[in-house]
Amino acid sequence: MEKVEKDIVEITFHGRGGQTSVTGSQLLAECAYEEGFKDTIAIPIIGAERRGAPILAFTKISKNKPIRTYDSVKDPDYMLIFDISLLDIPRVLATIKEGVIVIADSVAPLDKSKFPDNVKVFIVDATGICIKRSFMHSSGPILNIPMLGAFGKVSGYYGLDVMEKVLKKNFGENRLEKNMRVARDAYESVKEG
Amino acid sequence: MTKVELTDFVQNKETQIIKGNVAAANAAKSARVQVISAYPITPQTTVVEKLSEFVDGGYMPGTQYIKMESEHSVMAATIGASMAGTRTFTATCGQGLFYMYEMIHWAAGVRLPIVTAIVSRGTAPPWNIWADFSDVISCRDTGWMSSFCATHQEIYDEILMSYKVCEDYDVLLPKFVAYGGFILSHTSKPVIIEDQDKVDSFLPDLPDEKGWPHIWVDPERPIMHGNLIMPSGFYSEFRMKLHIALLEAKEKIKNATKEFEKVFGRSYGNGLIQEYNMDNAEVAMLTYGDLALQMEEAVDQVREEGYKVGMVKLRHFRPFPTEEIIKLGKKVKVLGVVDRGIAFGSQTGGPVSCEVKTALHDIEGTAKVFPMMNGIGGREVSLEQQKNQLKLLVKYNETGELPKDMIHGTYWDGLLEVK
Numbered sequence: 001m002e003k004v005e006k007d008i009v010e011i012t013f014h015g016r017g018g019q020t021s022v023t024g025s026q027l028l029a030e031c032a033y034e035e036g037f038k039d040t041i042a043i044p045i046i047g048a049e050r051r052g053a054p055i056l057a058f059t060k061i062s063k064n065k066p067i068r069t070y071d072s073v074k075d076p077d078y079m080l081i082f083d084i085s086l087l088d089i090p091r092v093l094a095t096i097k098e099g100v101i102v103i104a105d106s107v108a109p110l111d112k113s114k115f116p117d118n119v120k121v122f123i124v125d126a127t128g129i130c131i132k133r134s135f136m137h138s139s140g141p142i143l144n145i146p147m148l149g150a151f152g153k154v155s156g157y158y159g160l161d162v163m164e165k166v167l168k169k170n171f172g173e174n175r176l177e178k179n180m181r182v183a184r185d186a187y188e189s190v191k192e193g
Numbered sequence: 194m195t196k197v198e199l200t201d202f203v204q205n206k207e208t209q210i211i212k213g214n215v216a217a218a219n220a221a222k223s224a225r226v227q228v229i230s231a232y233p234i235t236p237q238t239t240v241v242e243k244l245s246e247f248v249d250g251g252y253m254p255g256t257q258y259i260k261m262e263s264e265h266s267v268m269a270a271t272i273g274a275s276m277a278g279t280r281t282f283t284a285t286c287g288q289g290l291f292y293m294y295e296m297i298h299w300a301a302g303v304r305l306p307i308v309t310a311i312v313s314r315g316t317a318p319p320w321n322i323w324a325d326f327s328d329v330i331s332c333r334d335t336g337w338m339s340s341f342c343a344t345h346q347e348i349y350d351e352i353l354m355s356y357k358v359c360e361d362y363d364v365l366l367p368k369f370v371a372y373g374g375f376i377l378s379h380t381s382k383p384v385i386i387e388d389q390d391k392v393d394s395f396l397p398d399l400p401d402e403k404g405w406p407h408i409w410v411d412p413e414r415p416i417m418h419g420n421l422i423m424p425s426g427f428y429s430e431f432r433m434k435l436h437i438a439l440l441e442a443k444e445k446i447k448n449a450t451k452e453f454e455k456v457f458g459r460s461y462g463n464g465l466i467q468e469y470n471m472d473n474a475e476v477a478m479l480t481y482g483d484l485a486l487q488m489e490e491a492v493d494q495v496r497e498e499g500y501k502v503g504m505v506k507l508r509h510f511r512p513f514p515t516e517e518i519i520k521l522g523k524k525v526k527v528l529g530v531v532d533r534g535i536a537f538g539s540q541t542g543g544p545v546s547c548e549v550k551t552a553l554h555d556i557e558g559t560a561k562v563f564p565m566m567n568g569i570g571g572r573e574v575s576l577e578q579q580k581n582q583l584k585l586l587v588k589y590n591e592t593g594e595l596p597k598d599m600i601h602g603t604y605w606d607g608l609l610e611v612k
Contacts, residue, residue, distance in 0.1 A: 030210045033383055040383065041382050042380060042382075071573055071575045071576055072573060
C-alpha cells in the first residue's frame with residue numbers, strides 16, 4: 001500500500017506503558033530480519049516505566065547496509081501510534097513530519113488538521129480486534145501483534161508467513177493460532193483513514 | 194565439584210536478534226561457565242535473568258547458579274568458586290560494582306581468571322542508570338584487565354576471547370568486559386551464536402579437579418590463603434608480578450584476537466585497538482564503547498565531504514596499548530579523544546585522554562591531543578554531533594584554533610545551558 005524504498009528505513013513506536021510497544025519494536029526487527037533484511041536494530045527509550053505513561057521505541061531496518069547508529073530516530077518513515085490520545089501531547093505531535101506514514105490504532109479516521117502536508121494515515125482497530133479475540137494481558141489488549149500485522153500489510157516488507165515464523169519462535173506453538181488470528185484480522189482490515 | 198560432560202549439550206550456529214545483555218548471557222553459556230554468582234542491578238538485570246533461565250531450563254548442565262544478597266557477597270562467592278578451580282562468570286555495574294570493590298582487589302590479588310560483564314552506567318548521585326564508563330574506569334588500579342565493546346556481537350565475542358586470555362597460565366587475571374547500559378544492553382541486533390564444538394575448541398579446557406596451577410581449595414592438599422605479609426616479606430614482589438602479568442597480557446590478547454579471527458572470521462584489530470579508515474588520515478579520533486561504532490559512520494560521511502579523517506577504537510583500557518598509541522601519534526597531526534566518563538580534577542581531559550597524553554608525552558613529533566567529553570550519564574550522542582567533532586579536529590589541525598567554550602582544557606559536547 002505504501003512501501004518506502006531506501007537504504008535504512010526508520011520506524012517509531014508511540015504507545016503507553018503496558019501496550020507492548022517495546023516488544024513490538026523488537027518483533028518488527030525480527031520480522032524484517034526473517035524476511036531477508038541484512039541488519040536491524042530495535043531501540044527502546046528506557047526511563048522509569050509505569051503503566052499508562054507515554055512510551056517511545058524505534059526500529060531501524062536495512063536491506064543491505066550495516067546499521068551503525070544507536071541514536072534516536074528524529075525523522076521516521078513510519079510511525080505506529082498505539083494510542084491516539086498521545087497525539088494530544090505536543091512533543092508527540094511534533095514528531096509527525098512531512099511525508100511520514102502513520103499507522104494508528106483507531107476506529108475512526110484521524111483529524112489531520114494538525115498534521116503537516118503529505119502525511120499518509122492508515123487506521124486499524126487493533127483494540128477492537130484484541131477484545132473480539134480475547135487477546136489480552138493483565139492490564140489490557142496486547143496491541144503489538146495486530147499493529148505489526150497492519151504494518152506488514154501497509155509497508156509490504158513482510159507477510160503473514162514471516163510473522164508466523166517469528167511469533168512461533170518467540171511465543172511457541174501453543175499460542176501461535178491466537179497470535180496469528182489477531183495478526184491476520186489486522187492485516188486484512190487496515191485501511192486508509 | 195560436578196564436572197561438565199562436554200558432549201551433553203551441543204548447539205548449532207545461529208543468528209538471533211537479541212539484546213546486548215542476552216548476548217552476554219549466551220557467551221557465558223557458550224563458554225560453559227561452571228559457577229555463576231549474581232545479584233541483579235539495572236541495567237545488568239537481564240543478563241542474570243537470562244542465565245537463570247538457561248540454568249533452570251537445563252541448557253547449562255553442570256552449572257551452579259548462586260543467588261546472593263549483595264554484590265560484595267557475589268564477588269566473594271565468585272572468588273571462592275574460582276579458587277576451587279572452576280570457570281566463573283558474573284555481571285554487575287555502577288553502584289553494584291562499587292559495593293563489590295573490596296572483593297575486586299581480592300580477585301586480582303589472588304590471580305583468579307574471573308570474567309565479569311559490566312553494563313556500564315552513570316555513578317550516583319544524581320541517580321543515573323544510563324551509559325557512562327565512569328564505573329568500570331574507576332576500577333583502573335585494581336589489577337583487573339578491562340575492555341570495551343562497541344557492538345552486540347562484540348559483547349559475545351569479547352567474553353569468549355576473555356576466557357582464553359584470563360585462563361592462560363602466564364596471565365591468570367580477572368577481566369571486566371564493559372558495554373554501555375541501555376544503548377547496547379537493551380537494544381536488539383542480529384548476533385551470531387557460534388557452534389558449541391567450535392567454541393569448545395577455541396577455549397582452553399575447563400580446569401580439572403586440581404584447579405588452577407597456583408591456588409586450590411582441597412582438603413587433601415591444605416594451604417592457607419591471604420596471610421599477612423610483613424613489609425620485609427614478598428608483598429612488593431607479589432604486586433610487581435601482578436603488574437608485569439597485566440602488561441604481558443597484551444601479547445596474549447593479540448594472540449587470542451588473531452586466533453579468534455581465524456576460527457570465527459570476525460576481526461577486532463590487534464585486540465588492543467582497532468583502526469578504521471586510517472589511510473592517509475591527517476587527524477584521527479580515538480573513542481571506545483558504543484560511541485566507536487557510530488563514529489565509524491561519522492568518519493565515512495565526513496570523508497565524503499573531502500576531509501582526511503580516521504578513527505581508532507580503543508578496545509582495552511587495561512592493559513593500556515601504549516605502543517599502539519605512540520605509533521598512532523606519529524601517524525596523525527591531531528588526535529581527538531572522546532571520553533564517556535569523567536576524570537574529576539584532571540586538566541588533561543577524561544580518563545582515556547589522560548592516558549593518551551601520558552603515552553605521547555615524552556615522544557618527539559607526535560600528535561596534539563584534543564580531549565572531548567560526550568554522552569555522560571547516557572546523554573544521547575547524535576551522528577551529527579560526532580561529524581562535528583571530527584570537523585573540529587580538522588579545524589584545529591588547519592588553524593590551531595580550539596573551540597572558545599573549552600572547559601579546563603576539555604571540549605564538552607552536547608551540554609544543556611547551565612545558568
